[in-house]
Amino acid sequence: MEQPQPPFRILPRVNERNRHFWTGGERGELCFLRCRSCGTYIHPPTPICPSDHAKDLAPEAVSGRATIASFTINHQPWMPGPELPYVVAIVEIEEDPTVRLTTNIVGCKPSEVYVGMPVEVVFERHGDAEGDVWIPLFRPRGNGK
């Protein structure tokens, strides 16, 4: 992929509530909790649906396609991480633009990133003694210029 040696990342602590999100990448799937009665995508995951308060929720894979709602080119070495400068972005998923993710944009130069850019998910695998996680990053989609 873009970076053969993934950069250092602080990993998320996986629990029963978020496991689908952080491990869906093992199957190449970006997964969100979804309410089976009203269809609402729920992020971050909660035990009840915020729309109808139902508890019948299940993880569901989405397309992985998204649009950049905003971004910043980060120049500050806050901690070990991706090579500077790197892009932090907020993306809106195709299935429901009110569901957003803070993420990194990879696979292009920071100067090529723009608000409204179509992107798609790509996973970066990390692991330690606690187990493996798949961090969802996004790269430009098709010839989305």
Add this chain to the structure above:
Amino acid sequence: MSVSAVAQDIVERKACITGIGQSDIGRRLHRDPLELTLDACLAAIEDAGLTTDEIDGLSTYPGISMAPAGFSGAGAVDVHDALRLKLGWCDSGIETSGQLGSVIKACLAVGAGLARHVLCFRSVWEGTAQGKGGRQGIGAEGGSSYRASGPLEWTLPFAAPSAAVWIAMFAQRHFHQYGTTREQLAQIVLNARRNAGVNPKAIYREPMSMDDYFAARMIAEPFCLFDCDVPCDGGTAVVISHVDTARDRKKPVVRIQAVGTALRGRPSWDQFDDLSTMATRDAGAHLWTRTDLKPSDVDLVELYDGFSFLALSWLEALGFCKVGEGGPFIEGGTRIAREGELPLNTHGGQLSAGRLHGYGFLHEACVQLRGEGGERQVPGDPEVAVAAAGGGNTCGCLLLTR
């Protein structure tokens, strides 16, 4: 001031600010943070003409906190015990309407009769605690086996450990949507520096030009170093008293006309419904539902500038201009200058006077309304001011009169 028919129901009007105090302030003072805190508290009590025996309420933000380093100089328990206070009411915490939520809660406690004189304080020692190694990210100090959970779970894995990064994305969205420019945003920074030049306690006082601004290294675009506030050491305190006690005070009191606490959007950096506004939108609008005063009545504003864009966001949220028009509103800097029609951050803000984290703005609003600004006093005998703190996913504001 006009008295509304609903004034009886606006409980914060039963409270007023009777004393203000501040410790020494410096980039790195290497002093005991509790000492700085107590210096500020005792100065505020003295300023109100009170003694520690008369303080029966205590409120602070955020309370005892271990991270990031130096974020809290003392908890309520430290001050309660050190001053041997005898309290009818005590409160502290970070989940409130921004840093000034602690002051707003004190107003409610006074209005509810739980206390007569509430000591409110906020102290920081981030300058000394974080040392020379540069500003720390939130959660970045965890070590190799650390894993992120809670809200940070959604940002730390993406090397986004700072509000600089999160707020830069709000600014970028605003730039995209409304054509706001770095030249416009720079006016928040340059204005703060001009005002800091006549504030003897400000951290950075040397003049700054537009060229200096554009020569600074980038942090998170569109923010350069000068768009970010400066960590420092220092404490600030105010005494919130019942208005019935006002006539016994040493100095004219500052009255609280209204507060804004609303947060109708999701309490989240990235899930908030409108990425070109922030929590400021709701608290700012809320404020004007509790008063007959209008934005045009306001003589000066002290608006949180932990990052420059937050002050611009507050100007829009409080209705001084429309959403999206903040850039043209501050363009050229004359309108927000000390002699302008809406003086902004007359002490230098957190950008130049130091990151006292919210309380510095309230303190300065009181200084100006009392006419104690000295060389930096706003002309024209100002009567109405707004002090606002926070932004992003939590904030609060107060409308003050004398």
